[in-house]
Amino acid sequence: MAHITFLDAPGQLHDLFFLFVLHFNRDVFFADSSTFQITPEEQAHYRHLLENTPPISNDLLIFFKMNNSGKCMMSHHFFDNKADLLVNSGYNLSKVREELNRTTQIIEKVLTFYFPFLSEEDIIQCETSISAVSKVIKSSSLSHEQKVYLYDFFIDPESAIRKLSDELLEKSILQQLDYNRNYSNHLKLRDGFILDDVAQMLKSINLCNIDISIFQEVLVTFCSYAETVIYCNIVNGMALLMLGSDYLNVLAMQEKQSVCPDLKNFCQAISDANRQAILDLIHKRREVSAKDVEQELQLSAPNTYYHLSLMIKSGVLKTRNIGKSVFYSINTSMFQDLAKKLQLYTNGGLL
Numbered sequence: 001m002a003h004i005t006f007l008d009a010p011g012q013l014h015d016l017f018f019l020f021v022l023h024f025n026r027d028v029f030f031a032d033s034s035t036f037q038i039t040p041e042e043q044a045h046y047r048h049l050l051e052n053t054p055p056i057s058n059d060l061l062i063f064f065k066m067n068n069s070g071k072c073m074m075s076h077h078f079f080d081n082k083a084d085l086l087v088n089s090g091y092n093l094s095k096v097r098e099e100l101n102r103t104t105q106i107i108e109k110v111l112t113f114y115f116p117f118l119s120e121e122d123i124i125q126c127e128t129s130i131s132a133v134s135k136v137i138k139s140s141s142l143s144h145e146q147k148v149y150l151y152d153f154f155i156d157p158e159s160a161i162r163k164l165s166d167e168l169l170e171k172s173i174l175q176q177l178d179y180n181r182n183y184s185n186h187l188k189l190r191d192g193f194i195l196d197d198v199a200q201m202l203k204s205i206n207l208c209n210i211d212i213s214i215f216q217e218v219l220v221t222f223c224s225y226a227e228t229v230i231y232c233n234i235v236n237g238m239a240l241l242m243l244g245s246d247y248l249n250v251l252a253m254q255e256k257q258s259v260c261p262d263l264k265n266f267c268q269a270i271s272d273a274n275r276q277a278i279l280d281l282i283h284k285r286r287e288v289s290a291k292d293v294e295q296e297l298q299l300s301a302p303n304t305y306y307h308l309s310l311m312i313k314s315g316v317l318k319t320r321n322i323g324k325s326v327f328y329s330i331n332t333s334m335f336q337d338l339a340k341k342l343q344l345y346t347n348g349g350l351l
Contacts (some may be wrong), residue, residue, distance in 0.1 A: 002218045007192055010086045011221035012179070013093060016172050016224040017075050022046055023056045024171075026143040028066065039320060042228060046110045046260065049225055053171065060164050061149045062110065068101065074111040083235045087219055100165045107157050130154060149238060165213050189222045189245060198241070201251040202232065215239040229284065255332075264336060269314035274299065275307050279330065281319070 001244070028234055029046050064072045070081070078096050085091035100106060104127065111123050115136055118126070126133040129339060133154045137147050153160045199213040210232050217238040223229050228250050231242040244250070270276055277297050282288050288296075293304045308328060311317040316329040 002195055002213075004195060004218050004220060007087065007219055007221040009090055009092045009214065009221075010240075011223045012172075012175070013091070013096070014221075014229070014242065015223050015225040016093065017064070018223070019049065019053055019171055019175070020056060020060065020168075021066065021072055021075065022040060022049060022165050022225075023053070024061050024064045024072075025066050026050075028172075042077065045227060054174070056167060056171075057163055059149065059152065060159055060167060062114075062160075063164055065146060067113075071144065076113060079110045083240065083252070085235055086342070087240060091139055093168060095168065097165050100161050102167060103158055107154070110150075110153065114142065114146075115309075123205060126154075173206055179224065180262075185245065186224070189243075189285045192248075193220060198243075198247075198251070203229075205251065206252045210234060210239060212239040212241065218266055229265060259260050261311065263312050263338075269311055272307070274303070275311060275316075278307055279316070282328060282330050287327045287328055323329070 002027055030043055050242065063074045067070050078099070079086075084090050085095070089095075094194045107127055108123060111118060111133075118136070121138075122132075126136060134151065135149050137154075140147070142150070196220060199211070201211075203211060212232060215238060219235070219238055219240045221240075223241050223242065227244040227246040229242060229244040230247055230250060231240075233240045270279065274297065279295055281293065281296055285292070290301070290304050290308060293299060293308065296299060297304075298308070308317065312319060312328075315334045317328050317332055319326050319328055
């Protein structure tokens with residue numbers, strides 16, 4: 001049986017960074033929920049976080065604005081690449097602030113994050129010449145907002161870094177008070193954690209390529225703010241799991257939606273012209289109610305219910321509830337799995 005160790009620091013640091021990421025990337029977190037797979041319940045949670053977080057200086061945008069890969073400079077350099085330190089040396093905010101005292105290294109990290117194509121010679125030149133870094137910024141495809149704050153940063157990096165360090169400390173104090181008020185919820189997460197169940201769910205949905213059930217040592221850390229995060233890694237022969245407070249619902253939902261129907265059931269589900277029209281309507285609108293289908297396609301209520309029920313059972317559609325209302329959307333993960341299955345036939349029977 002695996003030995004489970006619960007860690008506080010990794011989840012707390014991730015949550016702290018998440019507050020800033022949420023602030024500077026509202027366009028992502030509050031965009032169309034079906035596009036970014038963020039439910040209204042999650043958005044309500046994020047709004048609560050924003051409403052209860054004191055103002056954050058816009059000067060810190062360059063540290064937390066996400067790129068096209070969903071990464072930000074701080075998470076990339078001070079969390080994602082620190083797995084060993086997170087579990088072995090209690091890497092926490094104090095260690096982060098120590099690193100922030102090294103101005104030259106922070107400048108280099110900003111340069112390599114925003115301009116990964118720069119050579120070592122280019123980086124050195126940008127570190128010592130405002131003119132050189134200005135040319136790089138100007139010729140980049142970054143947004144106008146990002147360019148403005150990057151210019152400001154390189155004009156006075158020490159001031160920006162000091163402000164970053166101070167605001168991280170300020171928000172961490174408030175975060176700790178919030179954690180203390182809700183400590184019973186944290187204990188419930190620990191008491192309710194069952195390794196075998198989580199390992200089985202992770203394996204069934206193929207969320208990560210690590211089978212945590214084979215490890216003798218499993219490290220678990222929980223996040224309260226980033227409530228849907230599910231992260232798994234291997235650190236020094238141990239499995240590291242980072243789970244948001246709503247991880248069980250997230251895993252259950254993904255497990256339910258990851259089942260790929262056989263080709264016969266799939267073909268039957270979309271063979272009808274009305275069901276094809278329903279798919280087209282949902283693809284256009286992202287999400288619909290049964291009433292939407294009735295009105296747009298001129299179908300009776302019983303007919304609509306029949307088609308939607310069949311498409312749900314076959315896995316073509318997925319649902320979510322808001323009060324007594326049910327909304328239907330395309331189960332994109334099923335189509336992705338099906339596409340992989342169909343790939344078999346394009347390769348002459350060989351994968």
